[in-house]
Amino acid sequence: MIPYRRCNRLHDEEVAMPTHIPEPRLVGSAHIIHHEGYDTGIVSPFVPAIRVVDGARLVFISGVTGAPVYHDHPHRPEDFDTISPDMADQVRDAFDHLELALKAAGCQRQDVVNLIRFFTDVENDQDTVNKHQKEWFGGHIPTSTSVEVTRLATDHRLRLEIHAVAAAPAG
DSSP states (O other): OEEEEEEOSSOEEEEEEOSOOOOOEEETTEEEEOOTTOOTTOOOSOOSEEEEOTTOEEEEEEEEOSSOSSOOSSOOGGGGTTOOSOHHHHHHHHHHHHHHHHHHTTOOGGGEEEEEEEESOHHHHHHHHHHHHHHHHTTOOOEEEEEEOSOOSSOTTOOEEEEEEEEEOOO
C-alpha cells in the first residue's frame, strides 16, 4: 500500500491505496486504462484514459444539444422554440441526438471513448447530466471533460452541449 491524498468536499484525508493497478480492460474497440491512485470505492462519471485498439476507426461527433440537429444557418430563433427549459429534458434530447449520430456511424454506446461536456451552469446542472449519462451508458464509462461556458452558440436557452469521439470496430 502507498499513501495517497484523497480530497473531498468535507475534508482531506490520507488513505492507504492499493498498489495494484488493474490491467487494461477491453471494452468495444478500446482499453480502459487506470493508473496509480485508482480506488474502486470512488463513483466517477469518467475514466482517466482509454487506448483505442489497432484497426478501430475513430468517429468524431459534432456537438449535440437539446436543439434539433438539422437547423438553418444563420440560426433562426423559431427553429428552437421546441427547446425545453427543463435540464433533464435537454439532457435526454442531447443523448437521443448522440444515439442517432452513433447509429448512423455504425457505432454503439460502448464505442464512445471521449466526451466533452459544455455547460452554461456546471454547478447546478452537472449532477443531472451525470445521472442520465450513467444510466444511458450502463456500465460503460468513457473519458470525459466538463467545461463551463458563458453561452452555447446555437440558442441562448440551451444549457448543455456534448461533443463525442467513438472508436468504431474495424471493418
